[in-house]
Amino acid sequence: MSQAETAQFVRELREAMNQLDTLPMPTVAVVDGFALGGGAELALACDVRVAGRDAQFAFPETRLGIIPGAGGTQRLPRIVGTSRAKELIFTGRRIDMHDAVKMGLADHAADEAGAEDVALRLARDIARGGPLALRLAKQAISLGAELDLGSGLKLEEACYAQVIPTKDRQEGLAAFAEKRQPKFTGE
Incomplete structure (x- = not known):
């Protein structure tokens, strides 16, 4: 992609994440595989995150000579804290389900039950509210x-x-x- 095409793509991606983040209804993300870069930023734009046993989160952009461009530099510190966000973005280190829950990157670990089942139960529980x-x-x-x-x-x-x-x-x-x-x- 050209520089102009890249800038336009990232603008549209950022806008899509902002629209997801500001939906009026609660949103639940399920990660049961790789959520690297934009996939992790998509999860960050949701209100609640469920991590399955195979979940892997990472922000590898700095290893590619770029930075998270779809809100990751802003949402991640608000969720896990500034210092931890810096470490994750600076290193591009992968985080598994257990570490994701420990640091607050994921809200629920679906170790035994499937991540989708945990998320659906959570969504049904949320939907009981007015x-x-x-x-x-x-x-x-x-x-x-x-x-x-x-x-x-x-x-x-x-x-x-x-x-x-x-x-x-x-x-x-x-x-x-x-x-x-x-x-x-x-x-």
């Missing part, structure tokens, strides 16, 4: 993480105010009082 509440919780967490605590608390208050008048809130409280599962409608 859709409006899930969207607003994701918004409060994602945007609030970039703010100071006081501003983050104001954001949380604004998000909470949006669920107060909803039918989903009324259904959730009624279901709790009646000791049954709620039937959310997204209203």
